[in-house]
Amino acid sequence: MSRTTRELRLRRHKRLRQRLSGTPERPRVAVSRTNKHISAQIIDDVAGRTLASASSVETALKGATGGNVEGAKAVATLLATRAKEAHIVAVVFDRGGFDYHGRVAAFADALRAGGLEF
Numbered sequence: 001m002s003r004t005t006r007e008l009r010l011r012r013h014k015r016l017r018q019r020l021s022g023t024p025e026r027p028r029v030a031v032s033r034t035n036k037h038i039s040a041q042i043i044d045d046v047a048g049r050t051l052a053s054a055s056s057v058e059t060a061l062k063g064a065t066g067g068n069v070e071g072a073k074a075v076a077t078l079l080a081t082r083a084k085e086a087h088i089v090a091v092v093f094d095r096g097g098f099d100y101h102g103r104v105a106a107f108a109d110a111l112r113a114g115g116l117e118f
Helices: 007-015 069-085 103-113
Strands: 029-031 038-044 049-055 091-093
Touching: 007 049, 007 103, 029 103, 038 103, 049 069
Parallel strands: 029 091
Antiparallel strands: 029 038, 038 049
């Protein structure tokens, strides 16, 4: 039986989450993308709290689409500034089962350029 792309991604994500967990010292950056948008959250898994988030559907990013590399960089830059405001410097990157390529890789590079360590 063939599996859908979504099922395969969810299996990869489940496998990743067995190893990755966000702590108060090193929260997890969870990336989610669709064809048109990209969003991310910084999560403390111990407390079950979202510490910061950013998405391409926000009004702060009006005019930037999340469907391309430039939009992903814009969202990552916004998330990095919000992380700095929340005094977060070190994180664990959770790619959500997506390939570390294209928009996800550009997102990670922009987070690093914004000052986050992972």
